[in-house]
Amino acid sequence: MRKWTFLMLCTWLTPVLQRTATRLRAPISVNKRVAIVLWKLATPDSYRSVAHQFGVERSTVGVIVIQVVHAINDVLLPRIIRLRDVDETMAGFAALGFPNCGGALDATHIAIRAPEHRAGHFMNRKGYCSIVLQALVDHRGRFLDIYGGWSGRAHDARILRNSGLFQRLEAGTYFPRRDLTVGNVLMPICVVGDAAYPLMPWLMQPYTGQPDQNRAWFNDRLNRA
Known part of the structure; x- marks a missing residue:
């Protein structure tokens, strides 16, 4: 992480994380609190290891x-x-042709260490335990909407149908x-996804099977988008 990114994070979080000093002790600074958490989230270190590295109590790391x-x-x-x-x-x-x-729209699997008695519940088709993050991004890959928490066994289409994004897109809000007029059809603003998602008036998916030249051209444009 670049230094200016870290300092910007601290600036944005200061109004919420700033603590006042007492007669007993000075509070841990916002910069140190953010650094502790970034280190814990980015590494597999234990709370004890993080506490030793930053010179605080192990219980303090958990609270922070x-x-x-x-x-x-x-x-x-x-x-x-x-x-x-x-x-x-x-x-x-x-500009990408769509x-x-x-x-x-797509989903990604985030590997987890599942509870032993429920490992099968989180096992995905790739053979490891995960939870799924569904994300809608713009043309530059910036997040527009996220929805996470489903087990790795869940199908992408099922996750979509249970998300708030689906409800808002379905309602047109x-x-x-x-x-956009395409032939005699009015096409609303749509999102693009892979074949795992259902075809909807607002969700375009690629043609499957052996597409002809026109459908292959459409698939190429959609895949680039």
């Missing part, structure tokens, strides 16, 4: 991790993960109303 993670969720999530300039995003996807597109 919870406090800073909550602060990140409350302060940074709506600041970083949000719907951006729709016109800019659509222009970016159009017009009237507002985002690219996520994107502004911008229809």
